[in-house]
Amino acid sequence: MKNLAQLRLDFPIFDQIINKYPLIYFDSAATAQVPLAVVDAMSSFYMTYKSNVDRGLYSFAEKTTSAYEQARQSIAQFINALPEEIVFTSGATDGINMVAAIWAAYQLEEGDEIIISQVEHHSNFLPWQQLALQKKLILTIIPIDETGVLDMRAYFAALSSKTKLVAIVHTSNILGTSNDIGLIVAAAHQVGAKVLVDAAQSIAHQKVDVVELGCDFLVFSGHKLFGPTGIGCLFMKKNIQKDCQPYRFGGSMVYSAGYDESYWKNAPYCFEAGTPPIAQAIGLGAAVEYVQKNIDFDITKEHEESLAVMAATGLQELGFHLLQPTGSGHIVTFYDEEIHAHDIAAYLNSYGIAVRAGNHCVQPFHEKRNIESTVRLSFAFYNTVSEVQFFLDIMKLL
Known part of the structure; x- marks a missing residue:
């Protein structure tokens, strides 16, 4: 090595x-730089086999679809998830907004509670603030303690049967401190709440294992993981997918379209309407493989x-x-x-x-x-x- x-x-x-x-x-917390291997992978796509995924039957298209799905498999393996639990997004922000739209909007009702910390990035604060205003939810903000992590006493005290979601940062983008996600998840699950983890700052600096963490959702951005911009991932635990509804509709995500009714593909494809960020996904796959090989x-x-x-x-x-x-x-x-x-x-x-x-x-x-x-x-x-x-x-x- x-x-x-x-x-x-x-x-x-x-x-x-x-x-x-x-x-x-x-400034790598904002966006990390990319190794030549990522540039080469994306250049190869554009120069030698650019085509759409899941469309044509010619060799270019089959190679594109294979490369795109290989990237999904590499990323799934990287965080110890199943490939069908990985949804490609435009980034962590998109992933969080997606959870708000496809799950929380359907599962949370007036009076339910969402818990966040006081050091959440706007991307993990504003979607929940706006959803709380729209649906008359309770948004509880837990302070940090003197060490810069979630005040666990305040967190344990806040948890109740009303708590339906805990949306928490793994590593703070201003303090650099990391929360004990395993403990946070275990406590949330005891009251029946789901947990979303913002791993945008942790994914490039420590091993992230979704099985070990036990979280229900996890998001990260490719450009902070030495990959390209415009691509990210939403991990969605398989047993929660039945509770989610697509909120973008169009090509690729539909299994059967009719004038009277239509049927959607299984996850993750039902959440990836339209032409996906193919080159970016291939680039992120190359970045993950670079990290696994070298870091x-x-x-x-x-x-x-x-x-x-x-x-x-x-x-x-x-x-x-x-x-x-x-x-x-x-x-x-x-x-x-x-x-x-x-x-x-x-x-x-x-x-x-x-x-x-x-x-x-x-x-x-x-x-x-x-x-x-x-x-x-x-x-x-x-x-x-x-x-x-x-x-x-x-x-x-x-």
Whole structure:
């Protein structure tokens, strides 16, 4: 297996020069970079066998359908699911909205409760807020504790027979902390509630096993897993599919269409109306195969956490404030009381350093802490100690 320095060479973007400096990319939580293997897989589709899936009987179409379904199988194996439990989406946001539309809209009634945490990404907050308003549901928001994870005492106290869904982030996109999903799921199931896990930030940094987690739904985005944009996955446990209804209608998803009535295909196809994101699915399949072949999560997690601790410690020594006590996971989020986060990001860009500044789609949490904006560093296995040291040296000059 390649070491981390050798793996970095698989990513062509790091040959970039930005403002006369080598690119330092600290924004993988927003979107990770792609290895050449993913680019090659998508290019091969476009250049040698581009066609639609499940349509033609000619060789191109059969190869396309085979490649598309192979990607589904690879992804299913990656998270220990069945292929029929994998629905292709445009991303984690689409997957969450899909669960709201195909399951929650039918299964939840006035007075039922949805539980989320106070650090959910807007994508795992707004769909439930809007559904709660439409159907007169109860939306309960559980705080985090001093360690940056879900306050389990408050969570256990909130669970009741009214609780029908717990929609929870696996790894926070602003704190980098990871919730104990197994414990959260077990408690929810005791009161008959279903659990949706937002794995957008965890999927590229730790092993995600849906059987081990026990969740009913799980979503993630391909572009955070070193794959292309415009593709993601919704895991939907097989025994819950009978309780879901399609909400997009058209080609591919219909088994038999008639003027009087129509019948749908079984899952996952009944939830994939129209021409799917074929090239993106093939690219995501290639990304998953790249990760499985090359990445040891124990090694990469230790490396990413060491970079986060190094950055967090250095920033604290320079007088900056952290949202979390120390670097957590692969993320460090910080702010200065006098310098706006956008100005810090612009300053870093002048040295070729790419970071994210803003509220990171967790605006209510920022407002609760009376913080307008923060700067986020997010690391992947292709980042290096020397990059973090250069960043800290530049921050000393700010």
